[in-house]
Amino acid sequence: DWLRACKREGRRVPPTGPHSLVSPAVRQKAGAYMAKVVAKGRGVVDPESGLGDRCHVLDEKGCLWDAQLCLVDLHRGSNSYYKVQLLAPDHHSRTGGGGGGFHVFRSWGRLGESTIGGTKLESYDSKKDAQGQFMDLFFDKTGNEWEDRGPGRFRKKPRQV
Numbered sequence: 001d002w003l004r005a006c007k008r009e010g011r012r013v014p015p016t017g018p019h020s021l022v023s024p025a026v027r028q029k030a031g032a033y034m035a036k037v038v039a040k041g042r043g044v045v046d047p048e049s050g051l052g053d054r055c056h057v058l059d060e061k062g063c064l065w066d067a068q069l070c071l072v073d074l075h076r077g078s079n080s081y082y083k084v085q086l087l088a089p090d091h092h093s094r095t096g097g098g099g100g101g102f103h104v105f106r107s108w109g110r111l112g113e114s115t116i117g118g119t120k121l122e123s124y125d126s127k128k129d130a131q132g133q134f135m136d137l138f139f140d141k142t143g144n145e146w147e148d149r150g151p152g153r154f155r156k157k158p159r160q161v
Contacts, residue, residue: 046085048119049105057088058127065131065140067149069161070111079111082141082161084091085132088127102130106137 005011037044042064043057058065072079074147089101102124109117122128136148143157 040090045084045087046083046105046107048107049085049087049103049121051087051103051105051121055101055103056090058086058088058130065134069141071161072111080108080161081111082106082108084134084137084141086130100125104133104137106132107127 032041037047038052040056041059043059043066045052045055045057049055067082067084069082070080071082084104084106087103087105091101104124105119107117107119122133124133138144138146138149141161142154143160144154148154
């Protein structure tokens with residue numbers, strides 16, 4: 001059959017068309033989850049925050065305030081993700097101080113599931129307060145300080161993302 005011939009000859013299966021492994025219904029469903037994203041600097045504001053048109057992911061001193069965490073436990077049969085971003089207003093200098101309008105956006109759920117999970121958006125008047133909340137969330141989910149996220153310093157903790 002056609003699929004076995006592709007495998008034997010090392011050909012790729014096309015993502016669409018009559019010989020696609022993905023049905024039209026699945027492609028249509030996947031399209032419903034697609035979102036337009038806009039990169040600003042080195043970060044992309046999560047579209048679920050609703051702030052992509054007026055905020056950017058804080059990027060200062062080489063630090064992008066964006067964490068995407070994943071936990072897979074094969075023994076319990078569970079998987080989950082957790083994303084957190086510190087968003088600064090576009091009128092705010094990407095490296096300096098500035099007024100309020102800072103946000104911490106987070107989303108969580110199960111991998112591959114769109115109906116399980118949630119989002120939360122919190123607003124702060126100061127960058128310092130938003131950074132404090134971001135760092136608290138990171139520690140709560142990983143058991144590591146934000147400053148220790150680099151290679152050789154981050155330590156995986158049981159039952160934490």
